[in-house]
Every structure is written in structure tokens, then in C-alpha cells.
Amino acid sequence: MDDQRHPIPLIHDFAIWEPVLRLLRAANTDGVVGRKARVAGRIGRYGWSLDLQRRLPPLGRAAQVEDMQDEFDAVERVQSAVAGVDDISFTAEISPTGKTVLHLLGPSPAVEPGIGNPHPGSLILVEGSLPGPWQRLPDPVPGAVPASSANPELLEQTLSERLPDAIGATEAEIAATEARMGVALPEELKALYRVTRARWEDWGNDYAAATRAAEAVGCELFGLDDLYIxxxxxxxxLWEFAAxxxxxxxxxxxxxxxxxxxxxxxxxxxxxxxxxxxxxxxxxxxxxxxxxxxxxxxxxxxxxxxxxxxxxxLNRSSKEDRARRGDQPPVVARVNIASLKSIQAAAHPGLEVLSIGVWEGAPLSLGPVAGLPLLRTLTAYPGTLADPLEIAELTGLEFLELGPEEWRVLLDAGAVPRSLSAAAITVHGTQGPLPIVAIANELLALWGRPQIIQTVLEGDLGAAA
Structure with a gap:
């Protein structure tokens, strides 16, 4: 019988986390002697978020790496163990004696990274789903034609005079690029690359030559192999922004x-x-x-x-003011103390996104937007909805962001909209991540998506100095 045991992942070794936990315990500001310290954070391969009060540098000197060396060293120790994982959240309870219970949260392929806190990011309920704007293709414009100023011959002549020593692309190289991209290059672009194929090796690794080419064209020109759609x-x-x-x-x-x-x-x-x-x-x-x-x-x-x-x-520029909509109501509406003052003011048939922010009045009813044909995103600051169950009338939602209490109402009533492709839980204040992860996992389970993995480690940091 083969009783060989699989090695425990390094990230699950409590000793890896000890320096980070000691720093957080020292910075914990509960201020009550004899009470457990509760700390949390997020560490990934490319950054971290820890609730630490960094030391100020001496007067008259900018901050240096050595001013935060203990933090860098502690984080690097964890980062070296996060093999194949973009980031991992954690929360810990540290007793006055140093006994510690550490909860590691994640990862899950169905959860995007959180931003600046240990709570889960957006939950991808439908694998591979994209927000509405990312699915939109261009509208046909049958009457569109090239500008009268488009002149491949003049373009090629001008660039040849400016870059007499440049190496141009061959017709075979241009054809290969078209085949790779699956699109025919416009004649002006072909004319440009017939003069210079913009390869670094063609400039002899000479920055001055590259600069001359950029000045001749009006931009830092990509080589043919680097063109892309x-x-x-x-x-x-991320879904929470794209939605x-x-x-x-x-x-x-x-x-x-x-x-x-x-x-x-x-x-x-x-x-x-x-x-x-x-x-x-x-x-x-x-x-x-x-x-x-x-x-x-x-x-x-x-x-x-x-x-x-x-x-x-030829340095003949053209200017256009983007997204002029005249008197049409906005398709993205924000109701809060600084913007629109009611749901009624936001409601119209073209509304796609409704964001309810900080609100000082009575909780709001979603009645005015019920049945709107294009409404696909709703985000609501915790406590702003009079009745979260009104969300059931919004039958086209693809993204919903609510506070934990509002999600609890929908979950208990079996009223989470099945039209959703993604969701998010808004957390404000100092609420710990464990209850939020529990709600997130309930939502993921409704769609049969991978759960947020929770691993519990125990260790002893010793009594605080």
C-alpha cells in the first residue's frame, strides 16, 4: 500500500504568516488590554493591503524602502509561498497570550480579487460571462467612406523623404500580418509599412533612430508583428467597474x-x-x-x-467632443446626496445602470424602475432600499451589488434574480470577512460555481512585548 502523503502547500504553514501577524497585532488599535485582536488583510503576487500605520520618515527626507523594511520582509515571505495564486485574503483572531486562529480565504476561479480590503470581489455566477458593453459590436454605417485627405501615395512619399534610410516591409511580410490578424490592412497603413517596418533591430538598437521614426510618423510606431485588433x-x-x-x-x-x-x-x-x-x-x-x-x-x-x-x-489634427447626448436622459444614473434626488428622476426607458449611493432620506422604492427594458445593473448602498424584494421586478438584471443585509433578505426569500451573470457584496465599516464569505458562497452555490476555499490554521505568536 502506498501511504506517501502529499506535501502541505507552503502557504498553509503558519510560520510563513507569523511576521505579518506580528506586525498587524502591534498595529491593532482596539485599545482594550486583555481582548482578542482581530486583524485582516490581503496579499498577492503583485501587491498587498494591510491595516498598518507606516512610520513617517525623518523631517526633510522622503520615505525610503528601509522605513518599511519589516513590512516588505514579512509580505515577501508570504508572497514567496503564494505559488500559482494571484492573491489570498485572511483574517485572524489573536488572543492576549498569542494563541492565534488564522483563516485563509480563497482562492476561487469564480471570484475576482477584492480592491483594497480582504472581502471577496465580484462573484462570476456564469462562467465566461461578459458585461453588456463588452458584448456590443459596432453598428453598421453604410454611408461611411475614407476622408478626402487620405492619400497613400503622398503618405509614402512624405515618409520616404523623412526616413530615407528606413527598411520597409515586403509585400510578403504585409500579407503575413494580414493573415495573422484576419483582416486586410488599409492602403494608408500598407504605405506606411512599405517605408518602415519599425523593427528595433532595423534601427541598430539606436534610440535616436527610433525617436526620428516616431517624430516622422507622429507616434511610437509598432512593428508589423505587434499590430493587433x-x-x-x-x-x-473587473466586473464591478465594467458593469x-x-x-x-x-x-x-x-x-x-x-x-x-x-x-x-x-x-x-x-x-x-x-x-x-x-x-x-x-x-x-x-x-x-x-x-x-x-x-x-x-x-x-x-x-x-x-x-x-x-x-x-502631416500633423493635420481633427477634434471631436465625445458622447454628446443633448437633452437625452443618462443611461447611467446615480441617485445620492450629490446627484439625482429620487428614483423617479432616474427612470426612463433607456436606463441601463442605476447606482444608489449615500442617502440621508427615507429608504427608496424601486417601483419607478420596475419593468424598464434595458436596466441591467443595480448597485445600492447598504440601507438605502425600502424593500429589497422589489428587486424581483427587475427581470433583466445581469449585475447586482448590495449590502450583506439586503442579500440576506433575498437569499432567505429565495428571490435572488436568476438573470444575474455576476454579483457583488458591498461592505462598509469594519465588518470582518467571514460573514461576507459565507454569503458569497451561498450565492455561488445557487449557480453551482466553485466556492471560496476556507483554510483554518492555528499557531502561537507568544505574548506581545
Missing amino acids: ADASSREC MEAVVTPPDAAVQGLVGSPGWIVFGDNGGGDRLAIDLTPGPRGHIGQIILLSHEEYVGADLLADSLTDLV
């Missing part, structure tokens, strides 16, 4: 207000992380082949830079 999948976003977005294209827009498009061919960067693309699916007032800028700080839409690649190279 900026479809929706290229703009990754709050909406796709809006006004009738006078040059650029469609999409997350991404199969007709956005990215060919460069502005040097600050924003991408330049040729747009083959323009808005109602745009041109096929116009140049747009995709901001790295936004998830929806793009800005018009030039009506054509020729205009970009």
Missing part, C-alpha cells in the same frame, strides 16, 4: 462609443500608454480609416485624432 477583449476590466459602463454613440459622433471593435487596428502609442488605431468602423459622422486614440485610463470609447493617416503624418 483592439476588440473588447483588449480592454480587460457600470455603457455604450453610447450620439448621431453626430465621429467615433462609436464602444469598448472595442474588430475594426480598430492598433499601430502605435503616444508615449504615455495610450494606443493609436486606424478605425474601420467609424461613427455616423466619421471616416473609414480615421485615426483614433484609446486612453489607457478609460474602458469605453476613443478620441478622434485625425481624419486619415495622411493627416496624422
Whole structure:
């Protein structure tokens, strides 16, 4: 009989966690001698969130790594053990004698990472599901044509004069790129790459040569092998943020207000992380082949830079104000003490997202938005709903974010909307993560999704100094 035992994962070794727990115990501010200290946090491969009061550097000196060396060392010890896991949350009870019960929470492939706290992030109830805006494809614009300024011959001539020593792409290399991407490159883009294929090795690893090429084109040009389609999948976003977005294209827009498009061919960067693309699916007032800028700080839409690649190279820019909607009511509505003052004010047939925030009045009824055909997202600050069971009338919800008490009402009544693709639990104040994980696991179980794994470790930190 083979009685060989599988080794315990290093992350489940209490000793790995001891330095972090000692730091948190020392920083615990309960202020009551003889009481258990309750601490929590999150540590991942790329960052961490711990409730620590960092020491201030000496007057007149900026903070240095050594000012937080004990924290760095403690976290690194855990990070080295988090093999194959993006992050892990934890909570612990530490007695005055040092006896400690540590709860490790996660991971689950059905749960996105939380932001800045140990509570679960969004729960993915339907595997592979995407928020509505990430499913939107461009609308057809039958009358769209290239701008009159588009001139591949002038473009190629101008770039050849500016970059006389550049190595251009062959027709075979251009054809290979088209085959890889599954799309025919526009003639202006082909003309550009016939002058320079923008490979680093062609510049002899010379930054000055690369800079001259960028100045000649008007952006940091990507090599042919680095061209890509900026479809929706290229703009990754957590569900809790993506569900709050909406796709809006006004009738006078040059650029469609999409997350991404199969007709956005990215060919460069502005040097600050924003991408330049040729747009083959323009808005109602745009041109096929116009140049747009995709901001790295936004998830929806793009800005018009030039009506054509020729205009970009010749420094003839074009400007457009995005998302002008005139007097139409917003498709994303926020009801709170600083915005709309009632649910009635938010309700209209085009409403897609309703966010109820901090509220000082009586709890609100969802009656005015019941039956709205496009409403897909509801987020409600804890305590703002008069009757959480009214959510049952919102039959098209794909994302719902509520406080734990409101989720408890829906769960106990068997009234959690089955239309949901994702959900989130809003936690405010100092509530510990264990009750939140319990609710999260109940929701995941309704869809047969993987639970948040809970592992309990016990150890002894010794009496505090």
C-alpha cells in the first residue's frame, strides 16, 4: 500500500504568516488590554493591503524602502509561498497570550480579487460571462467612406523623404500580418509599412533612430508583428467597474462609443500608454480609416485624432467632443446626496445602470424602475432600499451589488434574480470577512460555481512585548 502523503502547500504553514501577524497585532488599535485582536488583510503576487500605520520618515527626507523594511520582509515571505495564486485574503483572531486562529480565504476561479480590503470581489455566477458593453459590436454605417485627405501615395512619399534610410516591409511580410490578424490592412497603413517596418533591430538598437521614426510618423510606431485588433477583449476590466459602463454613440459622433471593435487596428502609442488605431468602423459622422486614440485610463470609447493617416503624418489634427447626448436622459444614473434626488428622476426607458449611493432620506422604492427594458445593473448602498424584494421586478438584471443585509433578505426569500451573470457584496465599516464569505458562497452555490476555499490554521505568536 502506498501511504506517501502529499506535501502541505507552503502557504498553509503558519510560520510563513507569523511576521505579518506580528506586525498587524502591534498595529491593532482596539485599545482594550486583555481582548482578542482581530486583524485582516490581503496579499498577492503583485501587491498587498494591510491595516498598518507606516512610520513617517525623518523631517526633510522622503520615505525610503528601509522605513518599511519589516513590512516588505514579512509580505515577501508570504508572497514567496503564494505559488500559482494571484492573491489570498485572511483574517485572524489573536488572543492576549498569542494563541492565534488564522483563516485563509480563497482562492476561487469564480471570484475576482477584492480592491483594497480582504472581502471577496465580484462573484462570476456564469462562467465566461461578459458585461453588456463588452458584448456590443459596432453598428453598421453604410454611408461611411475614407476622408478626402487620405492619400497613400503622398503618405509614402512624405515618409520616404523623412526616413530615407528606413527598411520597409515586403509585400510578403504585409500579407503575413494580414493573415495573422484576419483582416486586410488599409492602403494608408500598407504605405506606411512599405517605408518602415519599425523593427528595433532595423534601427541598430539606436534610440535616436527610433525617436526620428516616431517624430516622422507622429507616434511610437509598432512593428508589423505587434499590430493587433483592439476588440473588447483588449480592454480587460473587473466586473464591478465594467458593469457600470455603457455604450453610447450620439448621431453626430465621429467615433462609436464602444469598448472595442474588430475594426480598430492598433499601430502605435503616444508615449504615455495610450494606443493609436486606424478605425474601420467609424461613427455616423466619421471616416473609414480615421485615426483614433484609446486612453489607457478609460474602458469605453476613443478620441478622434485625425481624419486619415495622411493627416496624422502631416500633423493635420481633427477634434471631436465625445458622447454628446443633448437633452437625452443618462443611461447611467446615480441617485445620492450629490446627484439625482429620487428614483423617479432616474427612470426612463433607456436606463441601463442605476447606482444608489449615500442617502440621508427615507429608504427608496424601486417601483419607478420596475419593468424598464434595458436596466441591467443595480448597485445600492447598504440601507438605502425600502424593500429589497422589489428587486424581483427587475427581470433583466445581469449585475447586482448590495449590502450583506439586503442579500440576506433575498437569499432567505429565495428571490435572488436568476438573470444575474455576476454579483457583488458591498461592505462598509469594519465588518470582518467571514460573514461576507459565507454569503458569497451561498450565492455561488445557487449557480453551482466553485466556492471560496476556507483554510483554518492555528499557531502561537507568544505574548506581545
